[in-house]
Amino acid sequence: MSNPIYSLQVDLPCSGIDRSYPIIIGHGVLSDSERFAALLGDSPVVLVSNDTVAPLYMSRVRDALGQGRKVTEVILPDGEDQKHLMSADQIWQKALEYHHERRSVFIALGGGVIGDLTGYSAACFLRGVDFIQLPTTLLAQVDSSVGGKTGVNHPLGKNMIGAFHQPRAVLIDLDSLQTLPDREFAAGIAEIIKYGCIWDPDFYHWLLEHSDALLTRNNEVLAEAIQRSCAIKADVVAQDEREGGLRAILNFGHTFAHAIEHVMGYGVWLHGEAVACGMVMAAQISATRGHVSEEMVIGLKRFLETFGLPVEPPSTMSAEVFLDAMAGDKKVVRGKIRYVLLEKLGDACLVDNVTIDEIAQTLAK
Ligand SMILES: NC(=O)c1ccc[n+]([C@@H]2O[C@H](COP(=O)([O-])OP(=O)(O)OC[C@H]3O[C@@H](n4cnc5c(N)ncnc54)[C@H](O)[C@@H]3O)[C@@H](O)[C@H]2O)c1
Known part of the structure; x- marks a missing residue:
């Protein structure tokens, strides 16, 4: 073996x-x-x-x-x-x-x-x-x-x-x-940085430091990034196998991402591309609420852009369009849209009180 x-x-x-x-x-x-x-x-x-x-x-x-x-x-x-x-x-x-x-x-x-x-x-x-x-x-x-x-x-x-x-x-x-084609590779990178954002600030900073090695698909760095990501997912799943609560934090960026995929038509944006953009939006709202720094959002954007990932939604998508699209999502609970925001870097929380103004403000940034 x-x-x-x-x-x-x-x-x-x-x-x-x-x-x-x-x-x-x-x-x-x-x-x-x-x-x-x-x-x-x-x-x-x-x-x-x-x-x-x-x-x-x-x-x-x-x-x-x-x-x-x-x-x-x-x-x-x-x-x-x-x-x-x-x-x-x-x-x-x-x-x-x-x-x-x-x-x-x-x-x-x-x-x-x-x-x-x-x-x-x-x-x-x-x-x-x-x-x-x-x-x-x-x-x-x-x-x-x-x-x-x-x-x-x-x-x-x-x-x-x-x-x-x-x-x-x-x-x-x-x-x-x-x-693996570059675009598909980048889509995976978006999910990897997600784990750093929601669970492990050290991993987040490590990823930012190793972005060049990841970009060239350095085997050693990739292996570590995959292992740390799987370990975080395994940890979350072990605590909440059927998404009764904690597991939902894995959906960081996904509420906005699903709206983009839905509006653009599935397959136009890869899922990971939409997640990249959705994470920036969720991080921006977290920053506006004072939970993470504006520098964190800038760092996240820069990292994602290194891999050619989109960090802004399509210009046709207003806050109203987002809300409309998100209303049909699986993440709607008792009529309320659930979002994953950052309490701080490495610590995510579930909220249902994001306002249309906050979304509009994020789109205007
Ligand atoms: N079960 C879950 O928890 C979970 C989580 C996230 C996403 N998903 C699902 O995963 C799917 C997306 O997965 P994906 O991004 O892997 O897409 P995919 O399976 O469509 O693969 C992307 C493309 O890469 C090709 N490909 C695969 N491996 C390759 C390789 N080694 N070399 C060259 N080409 C290769 C595929 O044929 C395909 O064209 C969605 O359906 C999504 O809903 C499920």
């Missing part, structure tokens, strides 16, 4: 049943046949990917799974617009045709779309089979693969159909980032 650079554990103590699982971060993880053997035993596998990632990485995973194992491959078309029930049905169809059983394990090889879709398919197949995440985008490595939220989109809303279903393991191969 290859030695990982980092290995951490997601502990889920709430249920009484041990569902904790490892996150392995290293090089050559996708080809590590011994690790797959240890995780899977002789279980059959349904290996799901898309037509962008499969040509790059499917063969090394298939080889690592071993000759003697039953492996059923499902390769879906690429794209967020494929994250719907019919794609899940394609996975179920193939799994049934090939007589998969309860001890079969679904494996997701790809970004957040494949991860969410495969996880959801696993949650429902035969009332629930195990699955393993092999995230290949930076966003999936630091965010969507960890924490057990799975699901698909519905014509009436994004991620509206889903289940909490924790993976058996998350295996992060740093080598897969070398083929």
